[in-house]
Amino acid sequence: xxxxxxxxxxxxxxxxxxxxxxxxxxxxxxxxxxxxxxxxxxxxxxxxxxxxxxxxxxxxxxxxxxxxxxxxxxxxxxxxxxxxxxxxxxxxxxxxxxxxxxxxxxxxxxxxxxxxxxxxxxxxxxxxxxxxxxxxxxxxxxxxxxxxxxxxxxxxxxxxxxxxxxxxxxxxxxxxxxxxxxxxxxx
Numbered sequence: 134x135x136x137x138x139x140x141x142x143x144x145x146x147x148x149x150x151x152x153x154x155x156x157x158x159x160x161x162x163x164x165x166x167x168x169x170x171x172x173x174x175x176x177x178x179x180x181x182x183x184x185x186x187x188x189x190x191x192x193x194x195x196x197x198x199x200x201x202x203x204x205x206x207x208x209x210x211x212x213x214x215x216x217x218x219x220x221x222x223x224x225x226x227x228x229x230x231x232x233x234x235x236x237x238x239x240x241x242x243x244x245x246x247x248x249x250x251x252x253x254x255x256x257x258x259x260x261x262x263x264x265x266x267x268x269x270x271x272x273x274x275x276x277x278x279x280x281x282x283x284x285x286x287x288x289x290x291x292x293x294x295x296x297x298x299x300x301x302x303x304x305x306x307x308x309x310x311x312x313x314x315x316x317x318x319x320x
Contacts, residue, residue, distance in 0.1 A: 163197070165220035167234040172213040174203025174235030178302045179264065179292060182229050183222060183253060186310040190228035194253035195221045196307075198232060198264075200246075205238035236266065236301075244272035244279060251307055260317045264305055268294045282316050289315040 168176060183194040197219045202209040209216050220230040237245045247264040265273050273279055279287060292305035307315045 163219035165232045167215045167218045169213040177236050179232040181305040183307045192228040193223050196230040197250040199248045201237040201240045205240045244276035261320045262317050265291045
């Protein structure tokens, strides 16, 4: 028996959901770049890998992010900011996802965060998680959703801030299984 699109991710994400990144000749509705040089807010880069249970990078995962803007709005009034991005790990030599975005503001008293959806081979239903920021300690301690996570697992949701010559980078790996598995949410 051969697999059908409902049984595996296969090449469909690259071709249908992130074609320009993979150099297919049709338009993508989203990319890893959510901002322009005139977007309001603190420019940041988010880098990471999707890792399997043995710590190996998964070269054909696709990550989607959705976030508020610098004013804490999900429907941004700044036309230079998209608020939604998509990146496949198959074009990066290190199988990374890389998003050029801005740091979101707090929404409804929640800590600044980014909603993340993971698609990958062998995963029949996408996985939902959140990315929080290591330099938002006070807000993170008050966040309702983050406080539902056991203390010893919260670190799986927190991206580490690094100041580099290219700007601010938040490093965050998504671990799909094992002792350091990222916390995923039922939505």
